[in-house]
Amino acid sequence: MNNVSLETIVSLAKRRGFVFPGSDIYGGLAGTYDYGPHGVALRNNLKQIWWRRFVETRDDMYGVDAAILMNPKAWVASGHVGGFSDPQVECTNCNNRQRTDHLLENDRNYWLFLKAVGEAIDSALITERGTSSKLSEALTNLKSKESLSEKAIDDGLRKARELAGKLAGFDIMTQVATDEIVNATKYFGKYTQEYLNAFITCPSCEAKSKWGLPRQFNMMFKTSIGATEDESSITYLRPETAGGMFVNFKNIVDAYHPKLPFGMGQIGKAFRNEIAPREFVFRLRELEQMEVEYFVRPQEWEAAFDSWKEVMTAYANEIGLSMERFHPTEIQAEDLAHYSKRTIDFEYEYPFGRRELWGLAYRTDFDLKAHMEASGVSLEYLDEEVKKKLVPHVIEPSLGVDRTFLAVLAAAYDEDELGGEKRVVLRFNPKVAPVKAMVSPLLKNKPELVEKAREVRKALQKIHPAIAWDDNGNIGKRYRRQDEIGTPWCVTIDFDTLGETEELKDTVTVRNRDTGEQERMSLVEVEALLSEALV
Numbered sequence: 001m002n003n004v005s006l007e008t009i010v011s012l013a014k015r016r017g018f019v020f021p022g023s024d025i026y027g028g029l030a031g032t033y034d035y036g037p038h039g040v041a042l043r044n045n046l047k048q049i050w051w052r053r054f055v056e057t058r059d060d061m062y063g064v065d066a067a068i069l070m071n072p073k074a075w076v077a078s079g080h081v082g083g084f085s086d087p088q089v090e091c092t093n094c095n096n097r098q099r100t101d102h103l104l105e106n107d108r109n110y111w112l113f114l115k116a117v118g119e120a121i122d123s124a125l126i127t128e129r130g131t132s133s134k135l136s137e138a139l140t141n142l143k144s145k146e147s148l149s150e151k152a153i154d155d156g157l158r159k160a161r162e163l164a165g166k167l168a169g170f171d172i173m174t175q176v177a178t179d180e181i182v183n184a185t186k187y188f189g190k191y192t193q194e195y196l197n198a199f200i201t202c203p204s205c206e207a208k209s210k211w212g213l214p215r216q217f218n219m220m221f222k223t224s225i226g227a228t229e230d231e232s233s234i235t236y237l238r239p240e241t242a243g244g245m246f247v248n249f250k251n252i253v254d255a256y257h258p259k260l261p262f263g264m265g266q267i268g269k270a271f272r273n274e275i276a277p278r279e280f281v282f283r284l285r286e287l288e289q290m291e292v293e294y295f296v297r298p299q300e301w302e303a304a305f306d307s308w309k310e311v312m313t314a315y316a317n318e319i320g321l322s323m324e325r326f327h328p329t330e331i332q333a334e335d336l337a338h339y340s341k342r343t344i345d346f347e348y349e350y351p352f353g354r355r356e357l358w359g360l361a362y363r364t365d366f367d368l369k370a371h372m373e374a375s376g377v378s379l380e381y382l383d384e385e386v387k388k389k390l391v392p393h394v395i396e397p398s399l400g401v402d403r404t405f406l407a408v409l410a411a412a413y414d415e416d417e418l419g420g421e422k423r424v425v426l427r428f429n430p431k432v433a434p435v436k437a438m439v440s441p442l443l444k445n446k447p448e449l450v451e452k453a454r455e456v457r458k459a460l461q462k463i464h465p466a467i468a469w470d471d472n473g474n475i476g477k478r479y480r481r482q483d484e485i486g487t488p489w490c491v492t493i494d495f496d497t498l499g500e501t502e503e504l505k506d507t508v509t510v511r512n513r514d515t516g517e518q519e520r521m522s523l524v525e526v527e528a529l530l531s532e533a534l535v
């Protein structure tokens with residue numbers, strides 16, 4: 001296993017046309033990246049394999065491509081208008097917003113501080129229980145100090161007790177989970193603000209400044225439809241592709257009459273106004289998702305969940321992720337979203353640490369019921385087998401194209417020594433490699449070699465179109481260029497191919513990317529080699 005830095009990946013990606021910064025000549029646009037020719041090819045391969053495995057080759061799956069712009073009522077129903085938010089805090093000096101969880105990530109003292117606050121509130125409650133005057137005194141003190149309403153204090157105390165219990169058992173040295181900070185800043189907003197003021201300088205203006213109250217900010221991109229810009233014209237760029245599938249549930253049922261269980265699959269762009277996009281294409285403002293909504297009878301959810309977990313793991317293997325760095329992680333019951341009964345985060349060890357790659361969630365009937373209520377249209381399914389109507393439950397495998405792309409790129413990256421020379425090589429599985437093979441004539445000033453090489457390239461392109469041509473510089477340099485973009489084979493046409501040595505006629509030299517070894521084989525054998533590796 002290699003240990004490549006993110007900087008190395010970013011620099012190779014730009015140099016070899018995988019990924020460029022968005023709007024580069026204008027100084028970029030944070031949270032956006034543009035994919036170059038090799039990046040597009042790699043992404044297309046990842047998406048194509050996904051589509052084949054998750055949708056096309058299955059009898060129970062239906063592909064859709066829903067509009068990015070949707071009726072805003074759909075986003076109210078799904079909870080995104082009310083709740084799709086990030087914990088943020090504003091610097092009152094430069095007015096820049098920061099992600100609260102990023103400012104406090106891995107801040108051991110913050111957690112010790114919160115733990116102390118939680119325990120203090122908790123013990124005050126327990127020791128004063130029954131002595132109502134002291135309790136109300138404590139509340140009055142808190143109230144004057146916090147200028148909060150009675151209800152807010154009650155709510156705060158209840159949450160504080162829950163959190164104090166959680167924090168007591170929290171291993172302070174393990175990486176802080178984002179959710180923990182989201183909850184903490186929500187319930188301990190005032191205390192968090194005090195802590196920020198005392199210890200955290202603003203990363204934008206570097207002033208040790210006064211911070212505002214940490215708040216949740218909605219992450220959806222607003223836009224308006226039509227000629228007028230008022231409340232009624234507002235809609236959003238979709239923050240996920242799932243909504244486009246739920247609103248088409250009835251259309252698929254009416255058009256295809258599928259038997260349960262069945263599902264829908266979609267690949268498409270989604271937009272999130274991340275306050276702190278970072279780690280290259282890991283956290284983007286414009287991203288692409290590959291999602292499935294799989295509808296089941298309530299009692300069948302476990303089998304479907306396990307089977308999708310297997311499909312996702314097989315996909316990870318097929319696209320060449322390092323299985324030692326691939327960690328399906330069960331989310332503990334108390335951390336699950338309120339509508340979910342089971343969720344797995346597929347985590348991956350990226351160059352910058354172990355983070356979420358994909359997700360698999362059992363979402364019960366939450367989504368269909370919410371859309372049914374908000375739209376007033378029945379999304380019940382008539383189960384012919386038992387002659388009963390039901391709202392199906394849903395299993396949701398959700399994968400990000402960009403995160404997958406980054407993981408595959410990092411997994412493939414390697415440096416070694418070949419023939420006494422250091423080289424960079426991307427060890428892609430041939431199925432995902434942007435270029436499958438490179439064909440070149442030994443010498444570019446010999447027309448008969450060039451003509452034969454063109455013929456060979458044409459023949460190989462019948463097996464796969466992504467066959468490159470390179471006749472620049474010496475053969476060694478051509479090989480190095482292909483190694484850097486992960487081309488599995490280089491095919492060279494020489495005078496023996498033309499028949500200079502009778503028994504070698506129509507044979508070529510095939511050079512293997514991983515070993516650097518060269519082998520003489522017939523054209524028929526090269527074609528077989530490619531077909532077999534690309535199935």
Ligand SMILES: [Zn+2]
Pocket residue numbers: 091092093094095096202203204205206207209
């Ligand atoms: Zn500032």
